[in-house]
Amino acid sequence: MEELLKYILQNLVSKPEKISISKKEEGADITFIIQVDDEDKGKIIGKGGRNIKAIRDILVVLAKRSQQKVFLKIE
DSSP, X not given: OHHHHHHHHHHHOSOGGGOEXXXXXXXXXXXEEEEOOGGXXXXXXXXXXXXXXXXXXXXXXXHHHTTOEEEXXXX
16 A cells, blocks of 8 residues: 555655655554655645545555555645
């Protein structure tokens, strides 16, 4: 799941080398904390939040297969 998230983000941003993803697991909950360059935050969020919603939707589908919940935070 983390590799897929990184792949998606690398293809959205202009500075893929500045992507940092950390993962916190608490029981069945997984929280991915994404850190990117300030210029790229808007690209990840997208117009009206469409990009981040699509990314979350993909991760939620993957997490449901293993009875987990996924959360994303952008810093």
